[in-house]
Amino acid sequence: MEPQDRARLDAYFDKIAKTFVPEQRPAGLLVTHLLPDRPSFVRAVDKVTELRAVLPKPKSIDLGARREIEQAVAVDALSRELFADPVAAVTYLETRAADEDVVLLDVGGYFAPSLTEMCDTFSGRILGVVEDTENGHKRYAEMPKPPCPVVSVARSPLKDPEDYLVGQSVVFSTEALLRGRGDIMNGRPALVLGFGKLGSSIARLLHAKGVHVTVYDIDPVRQAQAFSQGFTVAQDRDRALTMAGVVLCATGSLALRGEDFPKLRNGAFVASVTSSEDELELDGLPDYYGRTTSGENITRHTTTGHYFYLLNGGNAVNFLHGASVGPFIFLVQAEILAGVRLLARGDLGPGMHEVSVDDRAAIAATWLHYYNR
Template sequence: METFERARLDAYFGKVAARFAPGEAVTSFLVTHLLPERPCFVRAVAAMSGLRAVLPKPKSIDGTAQREIEKTVPVDVLSRELFADADATLDYFESRAGGEPIVLLDVGGYFAPTLASLYARFSGRVVGVVEDTENGHRRYAALDKPPCPVVSVARSPLKEPEDFLVGQSVVFSTEAVMRGRGDIPHGRPALVIGFGKLGSSIARLLHAKGVQVTVFDTDPVRRTQALSQGFAVARDRQGALAGAGLVLCATGAVSLRGEDFPHVRNGAYVATVTSSEDELELNGLPDVYTRTAAGEHVTRYQTTGHYFYLANGGNAVNFLHGASVGPFIHLVQAEILAAIRMLTRGDLAPGMHEVGAADRGDVAGIWLDYFSR
């Protein structure tokens, strides 16, 4: 990022932070993809709250960005296991922010498993959670009774440009990986698993490139949407896998379980839009499969009579090329800042919430002032 771009982004976030100044002083913990532009957003979060730690998603860490952030904020190692045990979760937050009001900024529902215990036992106060992804939204919504407010931006209209462009970047990176092996998507029937915002974007772009696309989704409403847009719709996952030379997994949950992999067509490529721990049950794959490198960022899984290729170890394929969606990502980041202000007002009941339409309009207006010229 050039100096003038960084200055513009800092000015933008400064305007957003001023518009959504929190109602009370809070501290925060930030889960994020640590991409090259992310330090500007981290500084904005720190300006609105006492940022105690950044927890970067493990498969999306830019070294330069991490070194910059570490100069002012601790960067801790993130894993699903870190917040899976109630006692370990409590120890972590007590060591970082004991006795303080905290806001948890999440990407993927990492805090969900032990949130209730943390809320009940923490020496400070859990003010609430902000969640950025559909996968995380589902994790919090699945809690019997969320103990505190959870503001989700996962289904915000401001996220739709990002979701569309992420789908585009997934197709770009998948094709780049295939071309690196002297292969192309064309001539390979594609299966898109999941027809949400990302999956539908992927399906449309593949179709525009002349690739034959079939969609599989467990939601009957989404299946009707796929049919209305001209896509073939599979009745069962395993039958669809047998005919697909390219499989794009876009559910945000588990697209392929261990028992599904033997049904993948010989020589097919499999790529995902999120981390392997969320999208693929690779540890359930039969032990008879061997794993060997089959090119840059491609692994061949092979057993007697069957083989397939996995892109980027099953992690989000678009992160191989930066996963950039341009300045549109800053719409969602600004909405996260607005959500912090919502939580600090103190008037939200426990449960799931969204940022209001008026605040979204203000975010969009500020964004247009800085990035639409």
């Protein structure tokens, strides 16, 4: 990032932080993709919270960004296992924020498995969670009885530009990997699993490139939406898997289980929009499949009579090329800061919540002031 771009970004986040700083700043724990532009956002989080630790998502850590952040705040290792075990989760929380009011800023529902125990036994008070992604939104929304407020920005209209551009980057990276081994997308029927905001963006972009697209979604409303936009809608998921030359997983949950991989068409390419631990049950892939490298960031899985290719080890394929969506990501990050203030007020009940329309309008106006030039 050029110095003048960094200066503008810092000025933008300084304005946003001043707008949404709570009267009483709670402690904060931040899960984030640690990409090159992320230190500015982390500093803004530290202005609206007393930031106790950053937990970078393991598959998206830029070493330069990490070194910069480590100079100001602790950077801890993140894993699903850490917060799957209630004892380990509470112990970690106690080491970082004992006896404090805490806001948890999440990307992908990491805190969800132990959230009830954390709220019940932590020596301080968990004011709530701010969740960024659709995958995480679902994890919290599916809890039988959420123990605290969860402010989700996953379905915010401010996220629409990001979702479109992420879809664009997924298609770009998938095509780039195929071209890197002398192949192309055209002529390979594509199956998009999930027709939410990301999946629908991917489907439309593939269609614009002349690729035949089939969509599968468990939601009949989304099926109808896909059908109305001219896509083939698969009713039989297993049959669709056997027909597809490229499978793009965008469900926000578990798209392919271990037993699904042997159903793939010979030579099919599989790509995901998020980490492999969320979309793909690779641990369930039958042991009789061998693995070999077949081009840069492409793994060939082979057994007698069957083979398929996995892009970027099953992790978000667009992260191979920076996963950049330009300044539009800063809209969503600003809404996360607004979510912190909402939780810090302490008047929300347990369950799912959203940032207000007025706060979103203020964020958009500030963003336009800095970036509509």
